[in-house]
Amino acid sequence: MTLASRAFAQLATWPDLRRTVPSCGLGRAVSSIHGEIAHFHSSRDVDLRLTDRAIRRFAKDMRHTGAVRIVPGSQWVTLRLDAASDVDLLLTLASVALQAQQTWPDPVGRLLVGCNDQRGAGFVKADLSGV
Template identity: 40%
Template structure:
């Protein structure tokens, strides 16, 4: 089962999210008119832009989840999508990311200073 596709389909029904190609090159990215929110990588992984402030606030809870990987100094977190509960977790994190973007805790989309994990792992970027 392609859990990333299932999660993407679920999130595409949210009126506040717009589908498109992500800055990192992922075929499916969802965001607002000014912010990248989530990118899907492969069949079982997504990166969510929580912002650095929201990541710091949620850090204790995020560290308690085996499905979440944090990257030091980044506002992006990676969610491993192995089962339905991971999709529920992703939806919760996307909701938090939308709140952060709406409150001005996130800068407009700019993949250079704080790109998702794939952007940062891509040679030459």
């Protein structure tokens, strides 16, 4: 079982989340009654939807980890699951995302931009073979 599969299975057991088809059409997702929380696009990459407020609050800490990619202007952060600690980080941030959606829901009529996978903003592996 991959780390992403394990994380997805755990999130799917949370009482406020349900399995769903991601709006981008790629992979698997979990949603709350307030909207999508996470898209699992591969065995390693997960897009997690946070509120603007949550991203601003945790941006400095998230940027210091190599497991998280923040895309300016996106409500989604991309997590690379390479270790069990990355799954722990995902579960913690998913809890933050769920609480933020419940406490500070998106304004009515606000256009939600697609996840980072649709923006080509996942992790890019550098080709260092010629170096």
